[in-house]
Amino acid sequence: MDQRTHLRNLTLRNLTPAVALLLLAGCTDSGAAVHGKPGAPGVRDPLFRGLGNGGYDVQRYALTLDYEPETGRLKGTAEITARATQDLSSFNLDLHKLTVDSATVDGKKAAANQAGDELTLRPHRDIDKGKTFRAVVRYSGEPQKVINKGSDGKAGDEEGWLETADGTLAVGQPTGSMAWFPSNNHPSDKASYDIKVTVPKRLKAISNGELMSQRTTGGRTTFAWKSKDPMASYLVTLAIGEYDVKESRTSSGLRVLTAVDPAVAGESAELLARIPEITEWATGNFGRYPFSSIGAIVVPTDEVDYALETQTRPVFPVEQFDVETLVHEIAHQWYGNSVTPESWKDMWLNEGLATYAEWIWAEDFEDTPAQESFEEAFADEENWAFPPADPPSAAEVSDRPVYGRGAMVIHKIRQAVGDDTFYDIVEGWAKANRHGNASTADFTAYVEKMSGKDLGKEVWDTWLYGPDKPAQP
Structure with a gap:
């Protein structure tokens, strides 16, 4: 030596x-x-500075999980296939309050260090830029919920790993997925997912995508789910419990899978049966459905108090399981899930378009013109707290202007370009950016290219970025 x-x-x-x-x-x-350098511990998101990591692009997550509800303990193995975007001497993953038991990179032991929500891995050798590598992290512990601050500075929505009476519900917007698996936890890095979950045989485990297998051995059942299309980490879900699971198909053959807590099965059955109808309507407006299945997870309201557009399998508390919310979350499969925001400041693209889908539905089926919905939103002073494309902080990322004023922007585009061009735009936007990421600047440029109009003064300056409420709607 x-x-x-x-x-x-x-x-x-x-x-x-x-x-x-x-x-x-x-x-x-x-x-x-x-020769390499450490990957950045964040992607410098304008609102969530610490989220995500630099230096690599994840291609695939393969999660193998074993959960015991009686103890609340989770054992997991995350196999992460990624491509280095720089010469890497080390790289970070986001992981919240779980213990790393071991880690390897390309089959060799890697040094691992945890500090807060950052897990740093130092490979046996540096990883060259452009190389695809495989990191395997074995971890365990009792997953915790993540509590975000609301715009009033007080505790806001709970996310992450939410314990239920008979299992758990994992929801991740905007930060909570790191509560149950290590990831590059930012919407700009999408990947495919294979998720295997082993639970007591009396329970079911529901996740995104397609159920590939279900096997029971020794009193425990393993469910294997596959999402082949790219998915942002915040859209991954896992629901463990005594669910009623049903499958059907739309008239075009798209698979529909629903999972409902038996306690709310009766009151949600009628609307669940309308998922094929609403999905076909959305396809007529927004273009080809971007995934291989659709469905829903419906739970008692005391388990989660907000709906979420988790990819292919939106989650609903029963008190919010109504037509408008279902239309909204199905529209998100195009806007938010397939076309995912580049940063969290671009979230209005998701919410503005999904809210406007509600307005189109009301126009088509409830004799409520979109202009009437626009005027109602215009009169709501909460929609004028800030411009939709510029939330002042992470605490406001889900506040009213992102939804209501975001939809007003979409309506103003429609008025400026006319219905024919408008529907070409919303369908073309989803097609052009299918399974990718896009920013507000990308969207405004696309609208102007498709319409042949400069909408700076008429729409962007006033409705998207303007600090003040206009005198007239």
């Missing part, structure tokens, strides 16, 4: 993991100088 290697090994035995990782960044096992 040369003197340099001996000194390095002596030092690492006496340093904290964090400092040891920094020291390791200067050398490899062969003693050669490191």
Whole structure:
């Protein structure tokens, strides 16, 4: 052993993991100088600075989970296939209050350090830019909920891992997915997912995409789900409990899978049966459905108090399971799920278009012109707290202007370009950005290209970015 290697090994035995990782960044096992740099611990999102990580692009997550509701304990293995976007000496994942038991990169042990919600992995050797690598993280613990602050500074929505009477419900917008698996937890990095979940045989485990297999051995059942189309981490869901599960198809053959808590099955049955009808209506307005199935998860309101557009399988508390909300969450499969925002400041693209879908539905089936819905939103002073494309902080990312004033922007586009061009725009936008990410700047440029009009003063300056409420609707 040369003197340099001996000194390095002596030092690492006496340093904290964090400092040891920094020291390791200067050398490899062969003693050669490191050519890579650490990946950033965040993507510098304008609202959530600490979310996501830099230096790599995830292609696929393969999660193998074992959950015991009686103890609340989760054991997990996350196999993450990613491509390095720079020369990497180390990289980060987002993980909330779970313990890492071991980690490997490309089959060799990796140094792991946890600090807050950041998990830093230092591979055996640096990873070259452009190389595809495989990280495997084994972890365990009792997953925790994540509580966000509301715009009033008080505790807001609960997300992450929400314990229920007979299992759990995992919902992740905007940050909660890191409560149950390590990830690059930002909407800009989408990936495919394979999720295997083992639970007591009396329970079912429902997730996104397609159920590939279900096997019971020794009193426990393993459910294997596959989502082949790219999905943002905040759209991943897992519902474990004694669900009533039903399958059907739309008239075009699209698979429909619903999972309902037996306590609310009766009151939700009639609307669940309308999912094929509403999906076909949405397809007529927004273009080809972007995924291989649709459905819903309906639970008692005391388990979650908001609906969420989790990909292919939206989640609803029964008190919010109404036609308007179902239309909204189905529209999100195009706007938000297939076309995902580049950053959280672009969330109005999701919510403005999904809210406007409600207005179109009301126009088509409830004799309520979209102009009437627009005027009602215009009169609501809460919609004027801030411009929809510029929430002042993370606490306001889901506040009213993102929805109501966002929909007003869409209506003003429709008025400016006419119905024919408008419907070409909303369908073309979903098609052009299918399974990708897009920003507000991308959207405004697309609208102007498709319409051939400069909408800066008429729409963007006043309705999208204007600080003040116009004198007239």
